[in-house]
Amino acid sequence: MSTSTLAHLRAANIPWLQHITVLASTFYFFAFSEVRTFLILYGLTAFLFDTEALLAALQDPTEPPLIPHPYLPFLGHVIGMFWYGASYFARVNAKTQYPIFTLQTLTARTIAVIDPVLAAPIQRASKNLSFYGMILEVTKRLVDFDEQSMEIIRFNLDGEHGSSEGLMNESQEMIASELSPGRGLNQLSTTQLDKFSELLSDLVRGTSTLEISLMDFVKRIFTIANAYTIYGPQNPFAMHPELVHKFWDYESGMIAVMANVFPFITARKPWLARKAINEALQEFVEKGYYRTASTMIQKRVQINLKHGLTTKMAGRAELILLFGVIGNAVPTTFWFLANVFGRPALLQKIRIETSQAISSTRSRDGKVKEKIINVTDLKTKCPLLVSTYRETLRTIANLASVRLVTNTHSVSAPGHPPYLLKKGSMIQIASGVIHGSESVWGADANSFNPTRFISSTTSSEQFSSETGASISAERTATALPKNVPSAAYRAFGGGSVICPGRHFAQSEILGFVALCVQMLDIEDVKGGTFDVPERDDQRIPLSVMKPVKEPQVVVKRRKGEEDVIWRLEL
Template sequence: MSTLRTLIAGVAVAFLSAALLERWLRARPEAGTPPILYPRIPFIGHIIGLLTEGANYYKITSARCKQPIYTLPMLSSQTYVVTSPHLAHHIQRASSTLLFEPIILPVTQRMVGFSNATVEAFRDQEAKNAKRPAFMDRIHNTLYSLMGPTEIKHQGNVVLEQISHQLNALPDCDRPLFEWCRGLFVEVTTYAFYGPENPFALSPGLVKDYWVWENDLIGVMASPLPQVTNRRAYLAREKVAKTMIEYLEKERYTQASAVIQERIRLHIELGISLEDRGRSEFGMLFGALVNGAITVFWVLNYILSRPGLVKELRAEIERGAFSIDHSTKTASIAYEALRTGCPLLNSVFRESLRFIAPMTSARFVTEDTIVADTYKLRAQSVVQIAGGVMHEDEEVWGSDSREFNPRRFIFTPNGTKTGSENAEKQNVHPAAFRGFGGGTVYCPGRHFAQIEILSFVAVLLMGWDFNPPQGKENIDWDPPKDEKRIPIGVMKPLKDVVVAMKRRKEIQDLTWSLKMT
């Protein structure tokens, strides 16, 4: 008993000492700085919360601290969490002192395995000292310029031709919808960006390795020894990265898109090694593949689980974007007509993103900064714009903010607040919708993703019926999301949805042709 009492006493003393130490060392409120939300477990409580609750944690803390911006102290650092669209707008405007680069470089290094020398080269301090555009700025500008109207039209036609080819050869059968969407998107997207000799086309088995890595991405990044603690995902990453290095070494990128060829040219110009150029393209795959593949599944889920919405969308697409050439037995859908003439489909796409995209836009505070003439942000801190919190805010979206409303984005791409007779006049603040990020890090590939997703969803609605699989009376729509994962992209379903896909009788003998115009 004496040993047990000693142990209990020791634990009690340890907790008391930790509490006293935390009280002594805890961050002190400073005039003008955002209010502090102290962790319930000293020093590490917020870190534990993020690791265990993931995307949900900012919703939990925001419910405790109902402020437009507040501070989460973590060990010796602090993070400011922004929950107000108005403040998010001001954060995005302070681009000279609130920077994305100091965060993205170390994160990317952990993600793909860059050498320290390559990270230093990417920082391009010499160019910054000479007041010239640094490497990261040039890459950023390249993405935006080469993802403009001309190149987007070309790449759009390439990817739509590939989707048409895949669907025309598709047999009627039961299939897991998420897994199938993801696999098809890898094929058509890597072809559009990296050409016909991309690694996934030459070695289709790599697709499984890629998703093994992606599924444990956070573990690989967080571990000091991922080759030991997260070995399966680590080896999968190395296998795919090796094929990207070989792709560059054999110059298969000469058939790639203009944006990929220019990225590679800039990396060579900077003197990046062949290995790290391959790893950089491996990292590029994350932005090109992951979010689009997951998003198309959720858009289909939210539509197909609502028979009335299916009927409305089919009628809208048939009126505005669908045509049949009986002489060639070809059914066509034009993307530009979907974009401009199908407001309900576009609204469903954005509402789906509002539901599944809890991403946080992060900035590093390089020097003390006053935001909105009100809040002082201290240097060496991190600012997180909590997209998931804003996407559920009733004050922003209305009383049905936690419900799927397919018409929420009918009147404006920013969305409207519901609960008013004049909903079209209740425009939501432009910074409230975080589906594509915001400010200087607005997703450069958003237009390409929209081409893929809207066209793919439209052709499936017009060409196929989705019924319960064999032996089932219903389809289990609306699977739970992986809300407890640290938000690095849109949320995946925790289980798949199995459907019986069968060509619609009225157009089953037609060949599909998706095109831009």
């Protein structure tokens, strides 16, 4: 044993003196026949309680420090993550203040990344730190893929047969291209915005009122509009309207289904819901309904079938994308509406600001007949709206970015020593901790500041004086406060797997919220402004955070807007 190992062992948080004293006194207190049993019991207990500290002492000094659980080794951190949900990393970080640390559980080593400066090189190192290596097991359980499909999906994930070979590479490249700014994306967004205005006008007509939970209000419109836009007129929800509810039944119980402990008994409602949706998705592929869907879905189904997925499994593959499309957009829009309508002063300012993006047509008698909101104008001329959207996401986007270390990798960043990330470890970039860090965002990191993303150089005047709309749109969307590193804003993940739907999401969510702000009053069911709900930090959703309680609201058209036809355009 080298002298440095001995020094580490001596410095380890292990009560060596107590162990030596106990061992030495054993022979004094116990009869010879009892010594063996005692030593075995003592040894086992000491092993259980000290092994994490021993691992911490013996690990390579350049590895992220291992934090032994103070009371319950190997199980303590698992229970902590289960009990405290998304806030567990924040609790450990509050005690340790390490920029990166390791938690050991029975089956895995989890490396939590707390400093965004380290997050940047980690999300860039996609060759050795694999997103799919981590996420595919989740996907398998999420949609119930069979093993044969998983083999097809796993092919060439590390790129050993070239960067575009294999189902995943081909599909990911195609989706990124279909959803990146350009004509195809504009077409998708236009269909979506038209559908929003049609559905909202139908749901809240003339002087009628609608009593509903704010979340259900968003779910109703977004599920139908997104399914229509992305999956076409013969989408599963249009063919089987009862599936809209079932989709959200599955969403709320999917963690229990994925735990996979006799889910048909322990999580029956979401399990049955998934079964019904999967059957409809299979029909969507088998009956060729996908041929009337967006180009992205047509290409995606063709890629999946070409690589050998059965029609049944190609249908199931769509369930994961449905989550990508709707699963985050709905709760994000819910929070955005809650943050605006729950703060009358902010609502007032946003009403004034977004009115710049409206044009109107009049009937012969001079009355306003139609009002059109231009979503490009929202992005370029309405910094408060865009900033409120980004601040909303900062406060609710808690989902860690996960990576599996497929080859031992050393990561270095300015101001940090190099850290060794050993093969087999699971990395979690702790988005929630980073989003709430005072050292990153300033003293008000934990409060809601709707103007946070309006920088001193980005004002509505400046936007209107920009020459190219696309340049100003990009500037609005990327105005991080001074000195905040870009990897600190993690709502859409980062690196090569950054959410490809972020541009689509921004247009649909800004458009929908502006439409609501201009067209509707949304108040507490008991009258007046509703309270902005609290975040439910105990639940770990596979999307943005959920509220503890969903406000029950009354939705009606604003005075004077009862007969106006509202439309959204890009």
